[in-house]
Amino acid sequence: MLILSSRKSLISFVPVLSSRFCSAQASLAEQKLLSAKPFEVIPGPRNSFQFLKLMAHPKSKYYNQPLIKMICMIREDFGDLVYFPGLLGAKPMVMTFSPEDAEKVSRYEGRYPYRRDLETFKYYRKQHRPELFKPSAGLVVEHGLAWHEFRSKVNQVMLHPRNVKMYTPILDNVACEFVEKIRAIRNESMTMPDNFLENLNEWALESIALIALDTRLNLFEGANQESKQLYELIKEMFAIGFEFDIKPSIWRYCKTPGFNKALKTFDKLTQIVFGHVGQAVERYEKSPSASEHQSILEKLLKIDRNVAEVMATDMLIAGIDTTSSTAAAALYCLATNPDKQEILRKEVKKVLPSNYAQLTEKSLASVPYMRAVIKEALRMFPIFNGIARALDKDIVLQGYRIKKGVDIMMVPTAYSDFEHTNKFIPERWLKRKTQKTCQGKDVNPFAHLPFGYGPRMCIGKRMAEMEIEILLTRLLSEFKLEWQEGDIKWSSTTINVPSSPLRFKVLDL
Numbered sequence: 001m002l003i004l005s006s007r008k009s010l011i012s013f014v015p016v017l018s019s020r021f022c023s024a025q026a027s028l029a030e031q032k033l034l035s036a037k038p039f040e041v042i043p044g045p046r047n048s049f050q051f052l053k054l055m056a057h058p059k060s061k062y063y064n065q066p067l068i069k070m071i072c073m074i075r076e077d078f079g080d081l082v083y084f085p086g087l088l089g090a091k092p093m094v095m096t097f098s099p100e101d102a103e104k105v106s107r108y109e110g111r112y113p114y115r116r117d118l119e120t121f122k123y124y125r126k127q128h129r130p131e132l133f134k135p136s137a138g139l140v141v142e143h144g145l146a147w148h149e150f151r152s153k154v155n156q157v158m159l160h161p162r163n164v165k166m167y168t169p170i171l172d173n174v175a176c177e178f179v180e181k182i183r184a185i186r187n188e189s190m191t192m193p194d195n196f197l198e199n200l201n202e203w204a205l206e207s208i209a210l211i212a213l214d215t216r217l218n219l220f221e222g223a224n225q226e227s228k229q230l231y232e233l234i235k236e237m238f239a240i241g242f243e244f245d246i247k248p249s250i251w252r253y254c255k256t257p258g259f260n261k262a263l264k265t266f267d268k269l270t271q272i273v274f275g276h277v278g279q280a281v282e283r284y285e286k287s288p289s290a291s292e293h294q295s296i297l298e299k300l301l302k303i304d305r306n307v308a309e310v311m312a313t314d315m316l317i318a319g320i321d322t323t324s325s326t327a328a329a330a331l332y333c334l335a336t337n338p339d340k341q342e343i344l345r346k347e348v349k350k351v352l353p354s355n356y357a358q359l360t361e362k363s364l365a366s367v368p369y370m371r372a373v374i375k376e377a378l379r380m381f382p383i384f385n386g387i388a389r390a391l392d393k394d395i396v397l398q399g400y401r402i403k404k405g406v407d408i409m410m411v412p413t414a415y416s417d418f419e420h421t422n423k424f425i426p427e428r429w430l431k432r433k434t435q436k437t438c439q440g441k442d443v444n445p446f447a448h449l450p451f452g453y454g455p456r457m458c459i460g461k462r463m464a465e466m467e468i469e470i471l472l473t474r475l476l477s478e479f480k481l482e483w484q485e486g487d488i489k490w491s492s493t494t495i496n497v498p499s500s501p502l503r504f505k506v507l508d509l
């Protein structure tokens with residue numbers, strides 16, 4: 001038996017013990033790496049030719065399938081860990097369907113998590129227009145220490161609950177105007193037009209521009225030419241991301257006319273956004289706000305102008321289709337589940353007893369069912385098909401050795417693996433469950449990561465959730481939603497967006 005006679009001996013013993021423990025752990029990890037099956041034998045298409053044949057041959061069962069369905073088929077065919085070769089200069093990737101793998105990756109990623117960037121953005125900001133994006137090219141492009149420094153600066157501003165909540169009343173104004181827009185565009189049978197997603201995109205841009213540019217674009221009515229152009233440019237950005245980053249493309253070897261056109265789109269967008277930030281600088285110089293009333297843009301400008309310009313651009317790019325598609329998913333789930341819609345309406349009536357009242361910073365402090373509705377809608381209709389990371393050391397997943405630097409795509413399994421997986425059951429996410437069969441709260445949180453995880457998770461989560469909560473509050477207090485079409489369909493480009501016409505029936509209460 002080991003007896004420690006004095007404090008001194010205890011102190012001197014601990015480092016020895018911990019260093020032995022660490023080296024024992026290290027050698028265990030090394031052993032695991034050495035005994036793991038090699039990377040080269042992970043199931044999946046082995047080379048680019050096989051991969052292309054599988055995805056692009058008209059006779060392949062994967063051909064032209066929606067991406068989410070294709071991913072489920074891939075899992076059925078190859079298992080929970082699948083290897084994909086890179087095409088045309090793109091890097092290879094492994095896809096995992098195990099939440100335990102995702103958890104393990106999260107423990108290995110360190111202080112500077114690495115997520116594959118959109119290479120077109122990187123090229124534009126780092127090589128084509130470096131003079132505009134110095135000293136930093138922003139969160140979606142930077143890595144390592146440069147990313148960490150930028151993120152630490154903006155976290156203080158963008159993740160502070162008070163800074164976000166202060167937008168409640170003005171985002172509520174946007175939602176109220178959207179209610180009027182809905183009344184104006186619905187047809188005689190109270191149905192939304194086929195392109196209602198465009199209207200939701202306008203709502204999302206109007207809302208995020210309030211935060212990113214501290215300005216109203218008035219997209220519902222009377223927008224000027226520049227605001228309309230901004231809307232079109234952001235739409236084009238998504239198409240560019242899909243064309244040149246997701247689909248196989250030769251731009252890495254040769255700058256095609258299409259790619260040069262894309263660079264011009266980036267230029268125009270940068271010009272408009274930086275122009276808005278410039279106007280805001282003039283406004284703040286003329287009449288600076290007291291610190292407790294400063295907007296997020298004003299606070300970002302206090303850090304420095306580069307941070308404000310780049311962050312404003314990224315908020316606009318990342319904060320439109322994501323938010324509008326999530327709102328569409330939630331509306332669809334509520335319209336197809338009238339009982340759940342009624343439960344949410346009861347909660348909404350508590351925070352907004354009269355349609356003439358205005359939402360305040362405090363109104364949405366306690367809306368558990370609303371939050372559960374949004375979470376469940378994102379489970380059933382994930383906007384992202386996975387969270388990507390690459391590690392700076394080898395790791396063992398499911399008995400295979402994954403080489404450092406390889407992209408690991410962690411697919412949300414909550415989409416397919418839950419009990420009653422095709423049923424919309426917000427109660428899964430409530431603390432006190434009302435239905436025996438519903439897990440959610442009890443499962444591994446890495447099964448459902450709609451906003452990612454860890455230090456690199458979505459920086460706009462609070463904003464997106466608040467915008468959607470305000471929208472749902474207004475819509476449910478004014479309207480009863482119905483859906484008389486077949487199942488909604490989704491398409492995948494850079495993210496998943498609804499592809500069916502959003503013909504909601506919107507009846508006055």
Ligand code: HEM
Nearest residue numbers: 139315318319322323326451452453456457458459460464
């Ligand atoms: C419902 C809407 C949204 C969803 C589902 C969503 C989802 C995501 C996801 C999954 C990531 C990757 C996280 C990771 O790698 O761990 C991400 C990153 C990001 N999101 Fe969002 N997002 C949404 C709305 C927004 C909004 C409104 C903004 C605007 C502020 C925004 C800005 C960003 C930025 C800048 C990043 C990169 C963060 C970094 O690399 O440090 N997102 N988002």
